[in-house]
Amino acid sequence: MLNIGKIVCFFLFCSLSAQKTLAFDTLQLGTAKDLLADDYGNIYLYQNKDFSFTKYDSLGKQKAKLMLTLPFRIQSVQNPLNIPSFSENAQELKFFDKNLSEIQTINFRQKFGFIRSAYVEDLQQSWLLDESTKSLIQYNFRDDRVMNSYSFNVSFDNIIDLLIFEKKVYLLYHDHLLIYNFKAEKLGEFHVEAARKIRRENDQILIVAKNKIQKLQSDDLETIFSADHSQIVDKNSASYFVIKGNKLYLYPINQ
Helix, strand or coil, X not given: CHHHHHHHHHHHHHHHHCCEEEXXXXXXHHCCCEEEECCCCCEEEEECCCCEEEEECCCCCEEEEEECCCCXXXXXXXXXXXXXXXXXXXXXXXXXXXXXCEEEEEECCCCCCCEEEEEECCCCEEEEEECCCCEEEEEECCCCEEEEEEECCCCCCCCCEEEEECCEEEEECCCEEEXXXXXXXXXXEEECCCEEEEEEECCEEEEEECCEEEEECCCXXXXXXXXXXXXXXXXXXXXXXXXXXXXXXXXXXXX
C-alpha cells in the first residue's frame, strides 16, 4: 500500500507541476480574440472589440500596445522584430517592430483587385489570393514587383488562413483544410474543428484550433495538444498556452 501511495503522489505531483498559471488581468483574457507567444516569453493578445494588439512579458506587465481603426490579422510573432499583419478591410499589409511601432505599410488597392488573404513568406515577398482575378500572386513587396501569378479558380469564400510551403498551397477554413498545387489541383483535404490558424515550424505544418493543436501528417492530422473547454490555445517552441476560465496557463513541451 505504501508503494501505491508513493506512485499516486508522484503522478499527482507531475500533473500539478506540468502547468503554470500566469498572472494576467482576467478582463483582458476573457475578451481576447487571439493569443500569440514568441520564443522570448512574451505574450500577445488581440482584442476584436477595439482592434487592439497588446504585448506583455511573462509576468503580465504590458510592454507595448497597438491600436488600429480596422480589423487586422497578425500572421505570426515568431520574429518579434518584424511582425506581419494583414487587413482585408484596409487592403494593407503592415509590419511592426518589437515595440509594435509601424515599420512599413504596403497598400494593395492601387496594384491589385481585392486581396482575400495574404501570407508573408520572408522579409521580401508575400503570397496573395486575389479574389477579383481568381489568382495566386507571388509579390516582392521590397521591390514592388510581381514575381509570379497563377490562375487559381477555387473558392475564396470563408478562408481563415493561407500558407505556402514547398510549392503547396494550404487553405484553411473553419471546418476543413484544403491543399493544392500551383495549378489549383487539389492534393488533399482534411476535416478540422473550430480552426483558427495555420502555421509552419521548420518542415511541420500545424493547425491551431479553438482547443487543440494538430500536426499534419502525410494522410492524417495528429493531435499534439488539447485542452477541453478552453477559449484559446497557442504555442511557441517551448510551451503550450491556454486561456481557460479567464486564466492563462502554460504547459511546457516535453522535448
